[in-house]
Amino acid sequence: MTTRHVLAGLDGSPQSETAAMWAAAEAQRLGAPLRLLHVWPWLNGENADRAEPGDLRPAALDALARVADRIRLAHPELSVETAVRPDDPVDGLVAEARGQEMLVLGSRGLGGFAGLLVGSVSLAVAARATVPTVLVREAGPLPRASTAAVGDVVVGMDSGEPGEAVLEFAFAEAERRGAGLRAVHGWDPAPAWAFGGVMPPPVDIPGQEGTKAALLSQHLTRQLANYPGVAVVEDVRLGGGAKALLDASAGAELVVIGRRERRHHIGMLLGPVAHAVLHHSTVPVAVVPHL
Template sequence: MTTRQVMVGLDGSPQSEAAAVWAAQEAQRLGSALCLLHVWPWLSGENVDRSNPGDLRPAALDALARVADRIRLAHPGLAVEVAVRPDDPVDGLIAEARGQEMLVLGSRGLGGFAGLLVGSVSLAVAARATVPTVLVRGKSPDHDFARGTGEIVVGIDSRQPGEAVLDFAFTEAERHGATLRAVHGWDPVPAWAFGGVVLPPVDLPAQKSTESALLSGHLAGPRARHPGVTVVEDIRLGGAARAVLDAAAGAELVVIGRRERRHHVGALLGPVAHAVLHHSTTPVAVIPHP
C-alpha cells in the first residue's frame, strides 16, 4: 500500500521554493512524507529539444536535491523524496498528485527552469487537480509562514457549501491549532420594476438573518465532528470574493471550493476562486467537490 504524500511542484523559482517550505511544514503536521517534483517534457534522452542538447534530468535532480537538503536540515526526521517526470507540466503535476494528500505550488507559476508564462501552470492545475491544491505566494524560500492571526479562513457559498471544503477546512484548523473563520459574502436581492409594479425595498436585516441561519446549518455537522475547533461565523455584505479577501488578511490559510466538472473545456475556476487566487497574499487551498 502506497503512503500518501504531500507533493510540491518545483521549477527552480524562488516562489516554488517558498512553496516547498510551506509544504514541508504541512507534511510535518500531517505526519506524512514530502515529495519534491519537477515536471518538464525534456527530461529524457528520447525527447531532446535541439536548442537544449543533452538530458536535463541530472540538472533537475541536482536542483531538487539541494532543496531537499535544506528542508531536511530544517525538519529533522521528515521523509523527503525527489522525483522528475518527463511530461507537460500541467498534465504531469495532475497525474503525479492523484491520490496524494495534497499538491502545493508557487502561485507565481512554474517558470524558473523553463520560462513558462507567469501563473499559467498553477491556475491550470488548480482548475483540474483531483486533490486539494495549495497555491503559495511566498516571495522567497526564507518567507516566514509562521506569522499570522492564528486563523484559517474558509469561504462558504450558503447555497452550495461543499462538504469536502468544510471537512478540509475544519481538519486544517485542528492541525494548526487555529480558529476557523467561516466567511459568507452576500449581496442583497435588489428591488426592481416588472410589469409596471415596483417591488418593495429589500429587508436587509431579514436577509442577513436568513443567510446567517443557512451558514449555521451548514456548519453544524463539521462542528460536531471537530468539537475542539473554535469557529467564528462571519456574514459580510458586499460579495463573496471581497468578503474572503478582506477576511484573509494575515490568516494562515484560505480555503475555497471548486466544483468538479466532467469536461476540460473553458474556464473551470469560478469568478470567486479566480479573484482569491489572483489577489490573496495568504496561501490558498482549492478543494474540488461535486
C-alpha cells in the first residue's frame, strides 16, 4: 500500500518554513510521514553528478536539510523526507500532492530562492490541488501538540450544499486537536429594486435565518454520528460568507473552506468567499476540494 504523506512546499522564505513546522505537527497528529518539497524549473535531475552553472538544486537541498533538521529536533519520532522536483511550481506541487494526505504552503512567500510560492502561486495551487491544501501565514498560530483546551476549528458552510468532504475534514481536524467545531453560515437577503434605488428586502429575516439554521443543523447531524466527541456550535449570521468567517475565526486553530472540483481550468476556480478568506485570514486556512 502506498504511504500517504503530509507534503510541505518550501521556497526558502520564512513563511514557507513556518508552514513546514505547521505541517510537521499535523503529520505527527495524523501518524503520517512528512515530505519537504522544493519545486523549480532550474534544477538538475535527481541523478546529476555535479551542479551546472545556474543550477539551484544544491542550494535547495541544503535549505531543505536545514529545515528537516529543525523538525527532527522538535519531533524526533517523526519520519521526515526531502525532495526536489524540476518543474513549474504550480504544476509540480499539484502533481506531487496527488494521493497524499494534504499539502501545506506558506501563504505569503516573498522571494526565497527564485521567488517560489508568491501569492499567485499558492492561490493557483489551492485552486487546483486534488487534496486538502492548507495555507499558513508566518504570524499565524502554530498548532499545539497536546489535546488541551485549544481554539475552535471554524468551517464555512453553504446551508444548501455544504460539501460532505469539507465537513468530514473539519470534524476530523477538530477531533485530533481536542477542539470544538464552529460551523459558520453567513448570508445576506437579496435586495429589492425600486424607482428610488435599492430598497430594504421585503423578507422575513428571522424566518429565513431559522430555515437556514435548520438546514445547517441537519447537515451537521450526519457527521456528529461519526464524531460524537466534538462539541459543535452552529453560527448563522447576517453579513455575507467572507465577513462571517473572518469575524468568527479570531483565535481559531484553523479555518476550513470548500472548493468545488471542476474538470477544466478556465475561469475562476476559487470563489469570492475563498479568495477573501485566503487573503485576509490571520490563521491557517484549509481549502478542501469537493464534488
